[in-house]
Amino acid sequence: MQTDQQTRATVWPDDIFEVLKENGVTQVAYVPDAGHSKLINRCHAEKTMKTVVLTTEEEGVAMMAGSFMGGAKGVLLMQSSGVGNCINMLSMFQECRLPILMLVTMRGVWGEFNPWQVPMGGSTAKALENAGVIVHSVEHAEEIKETLHACARLAFNTHRPVAVLIQQRVIGFKNWSK
């Protein structure tokens, strides 16, 4: 039998999906990440959501500006390494006071195997904050629903860029022996 904690560890992508739907998100742009794979599959299967795969993360930042100008709400999914690619494009959001909801799965901070992930993982939150993005972090799976809901409201009701960092502790260790 699964413990409550194990159950929680497998359903958090469903929690995210439900919160996105509840908040009227109709556009989902992503650079694939293993931590987001279940969520990406659910979004692809959802008819009310337009799901766009990107070649690089800053494309999604620019896309979210157009989405909101057109009256739609979107979410941008990426891994922490992709945050570095977004910085100049985020200037549009501060200057135009546009909302963006970024959902970032962290690498390089908790039980990491790949040393090349550590530099960007260590500067992800600071880089976002320097670019004018409000950053909230989730350490435990059971916090995701509440935090994401709060961040979606903050972003779309006040027209501000907001990022939710899903810490590596939530995702678990990547299995390198597979």
Place this chain on the structure above:
Amino acid sequence: MAAKKTSAKGMDRRAVVAALVKDRGDALVVTGLGSSTYDTFAVGDHDLNFYLWGGMGGAAMAGLGLALAQPKRRVLVITGDGEMLMGIGSLATIAVAAPKNLAIAVIDNGHYGETGMQRAHTGLGVDITGMAKAAGIKSSTTLRSMNALKAWLKTWHHKSGPVFADIKVAAVPAPMRLPMRDGTAIKHRFRTALLGNAAFD
């Protein structure tokens, strides 16, 4: 200088942009930073122009977000060759997303006009129409005359997209005409025209 004589060949950029926006109807227009923004303002300021003054490389993707949000409207991205090259991967993303209502017009002078007219990749042999085609945007073409441009207007107005045109213009700066710069004002003007009171919900 010989290089300048060569680069003076080609269409007048303002005449090109004027033709592009003349019969726009209720279309939404996104302009890439620099001359594309100035040209579009100079020949056809409009509440439904999203003038970018930054975010280089993002014009086509802003157009995609807008096209997906407003599937019943035509969306035209007017941008420069340097701006398009900086976001060249977005041609692959747009081809895969396949928005039926999105057109991209690159005003290609083969140079970085804002920074001192250094030659750009497009002026050194790089064919962005070929790149757009290879990405999967089947309706991609290079336009070299006003007649060819006039024929393409039907494509941007009516053809199921995405459609792409690289329009060769002379590397001659046009008189400076600058639209509003305040991003928040640009946002409110555009969204109010498009969404009415819902812009402030």
